[in-house]
Amino acid sequence: MSQVQTPSYFVTDRVKEALAVTLRGCEELIPQDDWVKKLARSEATGTPLRIKLGLDPTAPDIHIGHTVVLNKMRQLQDLGHTVIFLIGDFTSMIGDPSGRNSTRPPLTAEQIKINAETYYRQASLVLDPARTEIRYNSEWSDPLGARGMIQLASRYTVARMMERNDFHDRFKAGTPIAVHEFLYPLMQGYDSVALKSDLELGGTDQKFNLLMGRTLQAEYGQEPQCILTMPLLEGLDGVEKMSKSKGNYIGISEEPNTMFAKVLSISDVLMWRWYTLLSFQSEAQIAALKAEVAAGRNPKDAKVALAKEITARFHSAAAAEAAELDFINRSKGGIPDEIPELTLPLGEGGVAVGIAALLKSAGLAASSGEGNRLIDGGGVRIDSAVVSDKGLKLGAGTYVLQVGKRKFARVTLA
Template identity: 45%
Template sequence: MDCLPVGDLERKLALGRPLRVKFGVDPTAPDIHLGHTVPLLKLREFQDQGHTVVLIIGDWTARVGDPSGRSATRPLIDPEAVEHNAATYADQAFRILDPERTEVRRNGEWFAQMGLSEVFRLAGSATVNQILHRKDFAERLKRQQPVSMLEMLYPLMQAYDSVRVGSDVEIGGTDQLFNLMMARDLQGQFGAADSQSVLTMPLLVGVDGAAKMSKSLGNQIGVTDAPEEQFGRVMRLPDEAMPSWFEILAPDVAMPPDPLHAKRELARLIVARSHGQPAATEAQSKFDHTVSRGEVPEDAPSLVMAERRGEVHLPALITEHLGVASRNEARRLIGSGAVSVDGRRLTDLDVPAADLIGGTLRVGRRRYLRIA
């Protein structure tokens, strides 16, 4: 964790008044993930000390897409999709934040009303040289990859949020440093008597153990994911990722030396934060029975096929009844050997109904379907 400029946050805290602490999240997917909880936990610390959190839901910045750390231009997101994603963001954040000390704003409040003259003023507040000084932009230009004009506006748009809400402090990931410091410059240019302090938080690596947790990369754990899903995905973390996960998500908890015990403890903590301790205990019990011991859970769904004749198209069956995202994903699972009935691996896309009736279909390590 870094505070910039050095000593500035201490100076503000010494003022003895509640500070406005800003955090922005773009609704590019329906769920807030564990990577977001790192700054959210720090924001809660500020709230517990009497300060106000300003949560910016970037319904307009999401349409542009944050270029931070990107090696290619993001596709534009449909406004309807953004609105769908944004609908529950505040409620998800309130799993950690205190609603009574949180001010929720959407940056569409100002960007939707902005006239061309205001856009000119915003665009004129920075130089092309400044924007292209960003490491990701510089790398893309070096490789002769395109940087869109829209992407170049993103840091200014995020910075302008700080102008509009009068933030004293802004919290973000280490990859957001350029954007956060841009906000300091912009606040001064728009007449603020004092510019925000910047507090950067470490980035959480995703469940693949390779890249930072990201909705667009699909390596995230959502804060609203089911308890057993959260527990199971933590248990699949690479062992080498565990020290950083404990350091970032549970700095006050000593990591057990055994990787399996470490994952179980971290999984319980994560589920308890999102769903409560009873849910964490139940998720662990289900994991132990369905994964560790290979038992079929008592609440596994059932499907009656007793009158079925002929063949069953397996991708359609597991997509419809076992929550697999698509038939293409179902085919991939079958091809990788992750689909079985009563322990017998299924490799064909079409199987006789008689081979399924009376058995238990298993997909992956935690999905079961009893077939009668």
């Protein structure tokens, strides 16, 4: 009996370009050789690859840190591949244990429905809705039933499940692990089987779950998917990952002027990291801009361009232009030529400094409490942008702080 041979395909320049797009800013591509083969086959046959992103709608709002993975999806979508925006309405009711040291409370069906609608509406500001396949994993998870769930569970061992860091650490520490938590990675992996995905994206904290999809696809006789992990975006402080709880975020529904000013507040070093992960400019364009700055061009020019691009994406080009004009007008008219300058230390270990504490240290408020009251009253500005979040934290960089109409300080945090 003759052996069936898998067709081989040429790695064309278009395939190399697609690989470069895939690798831009990513943490890991596993396994890269398999992804190149999939790209080559797609190029030769004209068959789009199926690219999956699964999101549990645990919260209704998105900040730009969430869009790092969505940006990658859009880049692959623009190459002609099929993007699947998978809403984990079934898995949300289990609760994802990734990175947790305790069981996460599951959401109600009503919470999931509301959050999913809001989440997709916001994600559509990045993805092309006309070329996005929207799926819900309850489509195949609900029909499994008890029998199907037991059969699925038989395809993975407890020993391998305990290799997962959070399970291993919790077991070693004597922290309870509920049996249903084992079902979450299994169900996420089964999503890849149901969708016949070629590539699944996720954050670095999702690596175990993404690899589960490869394992289960092989168990069900499918070609295993490749996985692409993206890094977690540092927030405005340049230190910790972007998070609403840390106050170092930019919400994609924030007002254009606020969004523009917040982007301008990041450090020059962080700016290039954001360019790689958030900008749709090519790597060649970014490299050219970086070379210009290295040759003496004001880095603020590059930061303004990034601020305009991000603001335009979530609002409009006109809104971005108006935000830039507003920023220029306020900067020219509001800040005196000579203001006090001082250098203050970051927290121990380079930890970002809270805005209220910074106002006190700069002599612009008598206490942190007064600083918070000034923020509540809309009387505090950073680089001419009104501060509305008392939880805001600032990392290394230079900032013009303003309280009221007459109190200013140019503060360098280092």
